[in-house]
Amino acid sequence: MTQKIQATNDFVVKFANINGSGSASANELFARSMLRMGVPVSPRNIFPSNIQGMPTWYEVRVSESGYLGRRGGCDLMVAMNPQTWDADLKEIDAGGYLFYDCTREIPASRMRSDITVFAMPLTQICNDAYTDARQRQLFKNIIYIGALAALLGIDEKAIEQLFAEQYRGKEKLLDSNVQALHMGRDYALANLDCNAMGLKVKRADKVGKRIFIDGNQACALGAIWGGANVCAWYPITPSSSIPETFDKYCHKLRVDPETGKHNFAIVQAEDELASIGMVIGANWNGARAFTATSGPGISLMTEFLGLAYFAEVPATLVNVQRGGPSTGMPSRTQQSDLLQCAYASNGDTKHVLLFPQDPKECFDFTAAALDLADRLQTPVFVMSDLDIGMNSRLCDSFEWDDSKRMDRGKVMTYEDLEAGKDFGRYLDVDGDGIPYRTYPGTHPTKGAFFTRGTTKDRYARYSEEGPVYVDNMERLQRKFETAKNLVPMPEVKKASKPTKFGVIHFGSTSPSMNEALDVLERQGHALDSMRIRAFPFHASVLDFIEAHDHVFVVEQNRDGQLRDMLIVECGIDPAQLSSVVHYDGTPITARFITKAIASRLALFSPLKEVAQ
């Protein structure tokens, strides 16, 4: 008999459901109840590009140690979807647990003997208790949450408190939900052997003041606190909830109290070409404008991005990356738009990218991107992804310094022009490659210029002369150099002992990477790590690579795009960097990274012996 998994506050539960059945909110309730017990959890919704009837999964990582990435594997499967039964069953780790609806009998041939099974006739219970079809479906979800609470030892008061907050003022709904929860609990206590469950949740104190929010909402809030007041967008998964949340909070926070008029404008454009066009027009005219999209949208925006780069118009874009190429995997995650965004458009074009690791950085970086775009007068991308964007994640509270002001960059005012300051739109006055601009309508006789995507001289006059063109391109390169010291710096985590091996990672890989580093260290593999937070790369990136014999670059795309960029931009010998890539559309797991790096390190060990 396989050893049963025994774990307290450290396990993975996976729910297999059918989309459109209301399971997502019940499952989130399950996750949040543990947060209320002071136990960190990180849930992930793995959903189809569909509205109703397709398989969907919800995976909850419970980790008192605070590992918020995917671990890999599954300790308890809540199998609610007959369509995916066989695959779901297979996924359970040996010694793990299965909870399922036994209203319809499952033949023994489709069961496993190395797991512990909890069977509950959920459909039968619902059919007996409710007459309405929708109620039968929705309350089934709550009933199984009640049963799981009994099995795992979740404090039902925590769940009831969440209900009370959710249904404040809607007593009828509150009562019926609590009733369903109790129905599940009571059944489990009376009919299931709760002691056979080796996974337990125990109150802890590991959540603290952290907040639970998804990256898209965080980006929207970052845009508001960062001062954006024009948003143009086109619906695309997984980014649509950014402008929608921006809209929601603008109506709460940005309506003029006296007139009821809006201190903001949000336009749902006809396509992504138009949305970036509007963003460029609004920024050119002095407003702070942004858009949110995903890879296919960036494809459409590419021509305009070249214009914004060359004509030097600020623009803030949030790219919530999904699986590509083409329509790819619209509802699955990847980090595969790096090359696309870094070099979007024809000619020698380069763009600034920011890589948030969690919702906290989604908030911070979106606000920062608006400042950077104005400061650098160029497009700035916040490179989020579906894993961060659409999953609620535990992260540090948002913070704001009330003394902070928007950085509008180098803008010549009426007074500057009146005082006779020399205005050359593309004149590098300060040696940082960043010229001054004027907003339209500033001065009756001074400061007007023609913005264009064709070549121009320092005073914005059309010119086709080679030296004039080169002069401008070199200044743009200087400006990009300036950006290196304005963007968020990389973060380095040293191993507990000196090591010749390093790891570079970025964005949503971070929580799994952190867990993998700890596991690797316990296994005797010490690695220094660097989390890159922006492109262009800061000088310290090259230093980090040079300080190690070999560096693994962990990323969620097929081609090792960050590795490519490091090789090209920092002039690294390709042999010094090896790719660890995970790109099946599910978020990378700690177990995957651990295994991949440990096996590669094993290949290095003979060399190490020779060297010694």
Added chain:
Amino acid sequence: MTYIAKPKLHHPSLQVNKAGYTRRDYEGPVSTLCAGCGHDSVSAAIIQACFNMDIEPHKVAKLSGIGCSSKAPTYFLGGSHGFNTVHGRMPSVLTGAALSNRDLTYLGVSGDGDSASIGLGQFAHIMRRGVNMTYIVMNNGVYGLTKGQFSATADQGSKSKKGVVNSDAPVDLVGLALQLGATFVARSFSGDKAQLVPLIEAALVHKGAAFIDVLSPCVTFNNHHGSTKSYDYVREHNEAVNRIDFFTPGEEITTEYAPGTVQEVTQHDGSVLRLRKLHESYDASDRVAAMNHLQKHHAMGEIVTGLLFVDPSASDMHDHLNTVDKPLNQLGDDVLCPGAAALEKINASLR
């Protein structure tokens, strides 16, 4: 040669308008378009209209796409900010600019390739949104900068300079603008300044999406026999529905006309358009009738010009979005950033 400024010297007795500018102050550098290009006449009409309307040049933003027509804004209103965007996408940039600062006058300049071919989608949507602007298409039925290919407004059966006959049906931008809800729709001819200047004047003060399709012959690639966009062809087939007298707010209207021959329209700003009817039954306030008239006369081979439709009480995009009166680009941190205390409230709701 890439850029030649015109000499600043001018006759001291040159007339000054109420804003304190001479007509020369509305000019730009020397045009690089072909001698005789219709577009230069349109530029001259824009200059005249802005001068007549006492518009401050720096309060105008002129935006264009790509093509000969889109080069034209360089050659007028040198004191205005201009934006030569990408091909067919001027409407979105203009929309964004208009969102940002509702106080400027927006002039969109485009061509038939830019608006009817590559940019048809954006053309449609800017009309739908009611962006407060004057959108002028310099329409010559041909690609000039790439040397003589048909554009989407070329008539079926018309012949290119090389003798190729166009087999595709034409896009009628005026018909589209009417259908899509533009609130000021006109067609004119670059060779008819008397008609064009008051149309531009009226469009500039119209609140809402104003569209003027200007037939503007291409002397180099589309002015031959067999073309339906040549000077000769347009002159021969021009059927104006009305002539316009434009009166700024408060201006005295003197001449009297027989009843039924004139339609007067008072716009949002108090300016008056007096339409002298050339087609007795034509009613410029009836959108559906305008579309019918246009279709009927197009089938007869006529080019219908004049002010085809105007809704003097139109609303614009800012009305639809309920934005504040102050331009959005002038709002500061105090209005835009809710601050630390409000953020802490949000934090508390997320625990």
